[in-house]
Amino acid sequence: MKKKVGLFFGTFNPIHIGHLVIANHMVEFSDLDEVWFVITPQSPFKTKKTLLDDHHRYQLVFEVTEHYPKLKPSNIEFNLPRPNYTVHTLVHINEKYGNTNEFSLIMGEDNLKSFHKWKNYEVILENHDIYVYPRISEGKMENRFEGHGRIHHVPAPIMEISSTFIRTQIKLGKNIRPMLPDAVWKYIDHMNFYR
Known part of the structure; x- marks a missing residue:
């Protein structure tokens, strides 16, 4: 039986509690x-x-996921040709780990709305399930994705926290510590990042 793995893509600059809540919700409340x-x-x-x-952002994700056995950091894209297209990453990740894992994508509703603009999105959808979490966003969903058998909506909490906001507030000297996992806050503070 292959393990079902959800791939959560992002710059994670920095990873924050919103990312952690969504990832943990996906692994606890979906298949x-x-x-x-x-x-x-x-x-x-x-x-x-x-x-x-790259190595600092990997380290931050590593620090956070250390205490969550079902969550893992992946630097698979670091050695792939640029620019990175999800469709190419999926081919590579399947070649490397496909014998024991079945890969799906995790994305916010906002990304699903523009998914039809992704390179080879039909190929992705043919071969991979997509797990979608709710986001407050403008625009409407493409009809072709409504009721699609490979698209699964997971009623995760809506997390309106952004890495951009966090970086800006750190630069302004605000205390945004509650928005970051403790290990991330300590690492950023110690390294004097985003100031």
């Missing part, structure tokens, strides 16, 4: 056995000053 946080690497063409180096 997924594990959730892997797939950390998107820094694009060589877009060097954003606010984006922490």
